[in-house]
Amino acid sequence: MSEGTFSDQLDWRSLSDAAREREYSPSSCVGGDLQPFLTEYSEGSATSRSWCRHQGFELQTLSYGALDSQSVDVVTPGGAPAPLVVFIHGGYWQELSKLDSFGPAQGLLSRGVAYAAVDYTLAPSATLxxxxxxxxxxxxxxxxxxxxxxxxxxxxxxxGSSAGAHLTAMVSLDPTVSWRPAAMVLLSGIYELEPLVGTPMNNALDLDLETAHRSSPARLRITSPPSALVAWGADETDQFKRQSRLFAQSLQSAGAKTIEHEVAGRNHFDILTDLGREASELGAAVHRLIEST
Structure with missing residues (x-):
């Protein structure tokens, strides 16, 4: 990486407040109407779950805590132990759930890959x-x-996608444990959170500088990083593109085998629909990554 911190290289401080809010509002690139994408998530997830049942795949719900939100839905292809994709949803840590996140399962199961969708407590009911x-x-x-x-x-x-990519990085690069996944897939993520402080996106999160810094993957001391696919849509804001490019460079500098991929014709929201589609450029890249593990 070039000289200067990750935050410096983002150059977000040169933006006006209005420009910063626009850059960190992914909906600004799609005319502000998210409903078509949310509907696609929900319907795609329902279709995938129905397909799993029709094919005889057993869907299990596992709890990792006492709250209803602390659960994971898992489906496996059966037979020999299978590779697993664990997906962590986005929604700026404030929206969506595992119920909107099962779309990729059908394509992955068709290739012998198990799938899990993680639920978590949303802000403001939980801090970041x-x-x-x-x-x-x-x-x-x-x-x-x-x-x-x-x-x-x-x-x-x-x-993970968007906020889910942030959470994927925080899980996969956790400095308090030695475990690392075989690989991680980071779609349209945010890795330095300081630019969110003072914006409407922070209202539910209530981050101050200290908590924003502690919760930023870009500020982790990265050790033994797994292989990574870092992807983003061509139709995203400049700041989101910079976040991904800079974090990919950080991973490479730390020794990770890292693939960067800008997906043509995709934005912050519809890039996710390619995750389980091997016929798409992104889906094929994900499949190659899984095969390499």
Whole structure:
């Protein structure tokens, strides 16, 4: 990486307040109407769940805590221990759930890959640091249950989109444990949170500078990073593109085998629909990453 901190290289401080809010509001690139994408998530998830049932795949719900939100839905192809993609949803840590996150399962199961969708308590009911802790607990639970689930614990790939990519990085690069996934897939993520402080996106999170810094993957001391696919849509804001490019460089500098991929014709929201589609450029890249584990 060039000289200067990750935050400096983002150059967000040169933006006016209005420009910063626009840059960190992904909906600004789609005319502000998110409903078509939310509907696609929900309908795609329902279709995928129905397909799983029709194919005879058993969908299990596992709890990693006492709250209803502290759960993971898992489906496996059966047979020999399978690689697993664990997906952590986005929604600026404030929206969506595992119920909107099952769309990729059908395509992955068709290739012999198990799939898990993580739920977590949303802000403001939980702080961001509590959300990070929940996701780490979820992954620990999945690892412990891998044998019983028919999952190859050495081939766990953690994936996330937007805020879910942030959480994926915080889980996969957790400095308090030695465990690392086989790989991670980071879609349209945010890795330095300081620019959010003082914006409407922070209202539910209530981050101050200290908590924003502690919760930023860009500020972790990265050790033994897993392989990574860092992708973003061509139709995203400049700041989101910079966040991804700079974090990919950080991972490479730390020794991770890292693939950067800008997806043509995709924005912050519809990039996710390619995750389980091997026929798409992104889906094919994800499949190659899984095969390499």
């Amino acid at each position: 640091e509590e959300i990070i802790a929940e996701c780490r607990q979820a992954l620990a639970m999945i690892r412990e249950a891998a044998d019983d689930l028919g999952i190859d614990a050495q081939r766990i790939v953690v994936a």
